[in-house]
Amino acid sequence: MNCKVAVEFIHQYLDGELEGNQHEQLKSHLNQCDSCMKTYEQYERTDALAKYTLQSSIVSERSTADATKLRQSILAQLPTKHQTKSKARFVRWLYRYPGLTAAAVFIAVMIVSLFASWDQDSKLIISASQDDLQHVVIQGNTIIVPEGIELTGDLVVENGIVEVKGAVSGNVTVIDGKMVLASTGHIAGQSKVIDQALDWFWYKVTSSFNEVIPQ
Amino acid sequence: MNLLESQLVKLALKGDQAAFAELVDLYQEKLYHMAYRMLNNRQEAEDVVQDTFLRVYNNLERYIDTMKFSTWIYRIATNLCIDRLRKRKPIYSLDAESSEYEGLDGYSMIPSDNRTPESELLLSETQRIIHQAIDSLPPKYKTVMILRYIHELSLQEVGDILDMPVTTIKTRVHRGREFLRKKLEYRL
Ligand SMILES: [Zn+2]
Numbered sequence: 001m002n003c004k005v006a007v008e009f010i011h012q013y014l015d016g017e018l019e020g021n022q023h024e025q026l027k028s029h030l031n032q033c034d035s036c037m038k039t040y041e042q043y044e045r046t047d048a049l050a051k052y053t054l055q056s057s058i059v060s061e062r063s064t065a066d067a068t069k070l071r072q073s074i075l076a077q078l079p080t081k082h083q084t085k086s087k088a089r090f091v092r093w094l095y096r097y098p099g100l101t102a103a104a105v106f107i108a109v110m111i112v113s114l115f116a117s118w119d120q121d122s123k124l125i126i127s128a129s130q131d132d133l134q135h136v137v138i139q140g141n142t143i144i145v146p147e148g149i150e151l152t153g154d155l156v157v158e159n160g161i162v163e164v165k166g167a168v169s170g171n172v173t174v175i176d177g178k179m180v181l182a183s184t185g186h187i188a189g190q191s192k193v194i195d196q197a198l199d200w201f202w203y204k205v206t207s208s209f210n211e212v213i214p215q
Numbered sequence: 216m217n218l219l220e221s222q223l224v225k226l227a228l229k230g231d232q233a234a235f236a237e238l239v240d241l242y243q244e245k246l247y248h249m250a251y252r253m254l255n256n257r258q259e260a261e262d263v264v265q266d267t268f269l270r271v272y273n274n275l276e277r278y279i280d281t282m283k284f285s286t287w288i289y290r291i292a293t294n295l296c297i298d299r300l301r302k303r304k305p306i307y308s309l310d311a312e313s314s315e316y317e318g319l320d321g322y323s324m325i326p327s328d329n330r331t332p333e334s335e336l337l338l339s340e341t342q343r344i345i346h347q348a349i350d351s352l353p354p355k356y357k358t359v360m361i362l363r364y365i366h367e368l369s370l371q372e373v374g375d376i377l378d379m380p381v382t383t384i385k386t387r388v389h390r391g392r393e394f395l396r397k398k399l400e401y402r403l
Contacts, residue, residue, distance in 0.1 A: 011389040015370055042403040046396045047364075053342040054252055054349070054364045067244055070261050074239050074268045075232075134218045138225070 001029045006036045014047055125158040135166075141177075147184045154189065220284040228275045239268055242285070245366065246292045252361045253296040255350060263299070267292040282375070289376045293358050300354040341402050348398040352391065359387040360395075 001009075009026040012018045018026065030037045124141050126133070132151040137144040143157050147165040154170035155162065161178045164185035171189035172179065179193050220241070226234035246267055250260035270291050271278075278287055349360055362373045370388065374381040396403065 042396050045403045050345055050364045053345040074265050078272050
């Protein structure tokens with residue numbers, strides 16, 4: 001390897017783009033060539049210093065108050081469109097705790113919705129594991145399990161329509177909504193549609209207990 | 216593809232303001248940092264961020280799911296920065312001790328407790344050189360260096376944002392690195 005190629009390899013290495021055997025070739029050249037070794041060290045330090053400089057100095061200058069103020073001006077300038085009820089908070093809530101197991105998410109959602117459901121009766125609520133949630137498609141108040149997708153856990157939807165085109169290994173429960181099972185769809189567990197308030201209440205109480213007490 | 220972001224875009228498109236606010240929370244400060252480094256001016260950086268989100272909001276229908284949301288929003292923001300830089304008088308002289316730029320004061324923020332005065336001075340001087348060197352780069356190099364060094368984006372991502380082939384980005388990163396090395400040489 002000549003020095004010109006070696007310098008090119010050094011750049012690629014620092015870009016994270018060097019292939020496995022090129023790595024070995026570069027290494028053996030650097031061990032023999034002091035000049036390229038020096039270039040390598042200098043480039044490495046250049047990168048480190050540039051990253052440090054560009055990343056660190058802004059954070060300390062910027063106060064949370066500045067950020068809050070900017071956020072407010074951004075949102076205030078938006079032209080008003082037709083507004084819908086927000087589902088974002090719930091989606092984010094589920095994403096924020098990726099470490100939770102499906103069961104834990106399930107319980108938490110049950111508890112939250114048990115308290116929330118009597119006064120906010122039209123809010124779309126979906127409860128599923130983190131992994132499963134990534135695969136469902138939300139269109140308005142319709143939750144679609146797309147064809148070719150298999151959900152591994154349970155799916156519970158309140159105030160919405162569930163369209164199962166793919167497969168669900170667990171149970172599917174729809175509370176105050178509708179379930180549509182497409183010809184391609186398959187639910188391995190139980191599927192239930194609950195409409196009556198009392199059924200709903202008992203369903204929640206018993207399912208929460210089932211989840212809380214390990215069997 | 217980040218599913219959370221594409222869900223939020225879909226909700227925002229339907230008029231869900233809270234979903235849009237989530238997107239603001241996810242990107243506002245990242246974009247600010249990028250814009251501040253590009254423009255070296257707080258007010259201009261904030262204007263760019265604000266303008267970026269307005270454009271995102273007004274063009275949500277045109278967002279194509281095949282592109283990462285981050286790529287799209289960075290593309291809008293970098294274009295706004297580049298436009299602003301081009302409208303300025305070119306001041307890419309390497310030793311311009313420009314007092315109108317607030318950005319060069321960043322080096323004074325290094326925690327001083329565990330540094331000796333000498334090492335602090337050396338580091339702050341080095342940082343000053345880096346800031347000046349990057350400021351003296353033409354916009355097309357500056358953008359690449361900033362996206363690479365601030366957010367450590369991959370060459371592919373930088374290429375997607377700037378809508379340029381990866382080979383071009385690669386060349387610019389290499390030249391930029393060599394340029395910085397020369398500026399810093401006796402300190403390395
Ligand atoms: Zn060599």
